[in-house]
Amino acid sequence: MRAVAKLLRASVLITAILISMQLFGYSIxxxxxxxxxxxxxxxxxxxxxxANFFGGLMIYLDRPxxxxxxxxxxxxxxxxxxxxxxxxLTRIRTFDKRPLYIPNAVFANISVENPSRMTNRxxxxxxxxxxxxxxxxxxxxxxxxxxxxxxxxxxxxQTMIVNFNRFSASSLDFFIYTFTKTTDWVKYHNIKQxxxxxxxxxIDTNGAEIAFKTSTIHIExxxxxxxxxx
Numbered sequence: 141m142r143a144v145a146k147l148l149r150a151s152v153l154i155t156a157i158l159i160s161m162q163l164f165g166y167s168i169x170x171x172x173x174x175x176x177x178x179x180x181x182x183x184x185x186x187x188x189x190x191a192n193f194f195g196g197l198m199i200y201l202d203r204p205x206x207x208x209x210x211x212x213x214x215x216x217x218x219x220x221x222x223x224x225x226x227x228x229l230t231r232i233r234t235f236d237k238r239p240l241y242i243p244n245a246v247f248a249n250i251s252v253e254n255p256s257r258m259t260n261r262x263x264x265x266x267x268x269x270x271x272x273x274x275x276x277x278x279x280x281x282x283x284x285x286x287x288x289x290x291x292x293x294x295x296x297x298q299t300m301i302v303n304f305n306r307f308s309a310s311s312l313d314f315f316i317y318t319f320t321k322t323t324d325w326v327k328y329h330n331i332k333q334x335x336x337x338x339x340x341x342x343i344d345t346n347g348a349e350i351a352f353k354t355s356t357i358h359i360e361x362x363x364x365x366x367x368x369x370x
Contacts, residue, residue, distance in 0.1 A: 208256075
């Protein structure tokens with residue numbers, strides 16, 4: 141609405157000036173002809189300005205983001221909250237509270253991610269237990285799966301995977317892949333913390349331990365040399 145209002149005001153002002161000149165006896169045909177030629181010259185000189193103008197217009201029409209959205213681009217170092225979308229520039233406030241001014245034409249050539257419109261947040265973590273606890277792996281996976289299904293903040297209608305998937309150098313690894321119902325950043329981390337603590341409790345209940353990087357050295361015992369009797 142703001143963009144259309146500005147465009148209408150500019151159109152009305154130009155039309156009023158031309159009508160006024162004609163009423164006072166000035167011929168505007170020559171002015172219009174000159175304006176057409178001059179417009180081409182101005183267009184070449186102000187191509188970047190026009191690109192930004194139409195870039196802003198496309199943002200208004202396509203609505204990939206709006207004021208208040210959290211946006212980021214994998215193509216550029218752009219991430220923050222949109223504060224204003226103007227004719228030429230879009231102002232984004234980064235998370236360290238610095239203003240970032242981006243020409244609108246840039247958004248026509250980059251991909252933009254809008255996390256504010258996500259439906260869920262993902263928890264994707266790998267946990268390892270000791271090789272000595274391999275007998276408990278199946279039970280741990282089953283109990284962790286049940287814990288996630290019963291968790292009131294986990295969306296059980298989304299993809300949920302808990303599987304043993306790797307023999308690592310110092311551990312037997314299983315991964316957790318699930319989604320929270322909330323998209324709120326702070327609440328998500330509280331839910332993730334709760335899930336990880338419950339996973340640790342499941343491992344402990346099964347008499348296993350979370351593995352950490354270790355090295356084991358096996359020293360082969362040399363056979364004793366036979367005694368030689370003189």
